[in-house]
Amino acid sequence: MKKSIVLLLSLALVLSACGSKEKEKAPAEETKTTATQEAPKETPKEPEEQKMATAETEEFAFSYPASWQAFDLSQLNQPAIKAAYVDPAPKVAFADNVNVAADNSKLTAKENADQVVAQYESGALAASIKDFKKISYTDAANNGGILVGEYTNAQSGVPVVLTQYIVPTGNSTYTMTISYGKESYDNGGKETVQKMIDSFKLSSKAFAANGTEKTSVQETTAKTPSGQTQMADVMVQIIPSVTDNAGEMTEKTYNYIVSHKDLFPAVTADSKKAAKASVDASITSRHLFKNITPYLDKMVQVSGQVIDIEEEETEIGTIAIIHVGDENDNSIVGLYMNATGDILEGDEVTMVGLPTSLFSFDNVGGGTTNAILMSVSTVQKK
Missing domain, CATH: 2.40.50.140 (Nucleic acid-binding proteins)
Structure with missing residues (x-):
């Protein structure tokens, strides 16, 4: 039984590959993606060119571009990721995307960000992220933090701007990761990223102590360091x-x-x-x-x-x-x-x-x- 051990660690570990894959398979007409996450309630928020929709789960809610589609989480095999959305019709070989992950880290937002930067800069994820460079880190409300960095997507060669909004709750940490091709980021994407960050809200369940028993691998991961x-x-x-x-x-x-x-x-x-x-x-x-x-x-x-x-x-x-x-x-x-x-x-x-x-x-x-x-x-x- 010969098998190649192919590690599809992209979005799961470096939060980028779904863009490249969606570019390869996106047809001209609108496609339907079956998502394993909770069905979001999509409500238009703006009449302008960049309309936004809202994704809601029991733990969090956030806005994302209404033209983006839910990504099939079963393709990622990464239980920590709770929701993911991707541009189904990218103009380059990388699709802008957003995902929200949760783990039981009790580190501060700054400590989490420093770990991320160290990992990316070490080259450990060179199969997907090349030449990562930290641009900035700023403190945010509720003891959160915002990390911005740039890298080259190793699969496509496209420059990417990565923004992570890190929100510790005391018992766990929620991280919204937004990846935009640099050209897209410089042409309106930066403003959309800020809208997504501003819209991100955690529910009381997310802030609750880890006393509720979890019943799935995905939820168990969120409880564990x-x-x-x-x-x-x-x-x-x-x-x-x-x-x-x-x-x-x-x-x-x-x-x-x-x-x-x-x-x-x-x-x-x-x-x-x-x-x-x-x-x-x-x-x-x-x-x-x-x-x-x-x-x-x-x-x-x-x-x-x-x-x-x-x-x-x-x-x-x-x-x-x-x-x-x-x-x-x-x-x-x-x-x-x-x-x-x-x-x-x-x-x-x-x-x-x-x-x-x-x-x-x-x-x-x-x-x-x-x-x-x-x-x-x-x-x-x-």
């Missing part, structure tokens, strides 16, 4: 590529990984020992193929021969896909966020990790193979 969720969020993004969109990470698995972040991957002697100690030895692949649901937050161990193994160097480190045929002749495909050392095809290995999803793929014989996707904590050659 961003450092804890980073690896889980990246894994959520990779899984559709690994499984040809046939698999996904459930809330149970996501929450377990977030709560045990030191185990994914387990790279120290102590974390490896902890991972092995967490294994429920009574669970076999036969149990998982019968019904995976009860075991989505249970650590299991599988052993067998490596049928196929692939590693790829990415901007966030080495990622490996390990296809193992176990002692029950079942296929287990491991997603391991680390290098595998000297493990090669044909070797006998033991993997420890979380059952994540049941999926299937076409095999070389012309049939279909059912497989369990595992989020791997440790992998060891026998």
Whole structure:
């Protein structure tokens, strides 16, 4: 099972790629985009050329250009993003866009902005952002802050002006990110950006303490410190590529990984020992193929021969896909966020990790193979 590990981290991590993609697929006539976010209440606000509409959720509301369309959040696989809108008919190979994300950061707006600048300037996101330069940071009402920067979109070469309105609530942080092509920004976009910022309002629910129980992966991410969720969020993004969109990470698995972040991957002697100690030895692949649901937050161990193994160097480190045929002749495909050392095809290995999803793929014989996707904590050659 050969698969390229394609990390579509664009809008999810650098908040820009949806513009390029919409440019590629936008037809001449108006298109409909199915959104997974809450349906906004669109109300024209101005009779002038740049009319605005209003997006409302239980947590926030803001205005955006009425001609923009809701972006399908399922394409992003980034639970922290709560809403996104994009220009469906850009004039260049980058579409102006806005999104609102939430996390449980308790940093000040300035501290959040400094982290963003450091990340962008480090080149860690060079696959999407090149030559980032901070233009300004200004304090805003309610302990908020506004960060403005410029960069070159690596996919299209288009200069982009990025504006982030960062609003801490004490228990969480909401960030509105507005990305405009520089030409568009200089020709009326700057004024529209200010309108969007001025319109952004948080509800009482957003300011409430984290006492309300969340029921989805998207909402769980908003409750959890961003450092804890980073690896889980990246894994959520990779899984559709690994499984040809046939698999996904459930809330149970996501929450377990977030709560045990030191185990994914387990790279120290102590974390490896902890991972092995967490294994429920009574669970076999036969149990998982019968019904995976009860075991989505249970650590299991599988052993067998490596049928196929692939590693790829990415901007966030080495990622490996390990296809193992176990002692029950079942296929287990491991997603391991680390290098595998000297493990090669044909070797006998033991993997420890979380059952994540049941999926299937076409095999070389012309049939279909059912497989369990595992989020791997440790992998060891026998």
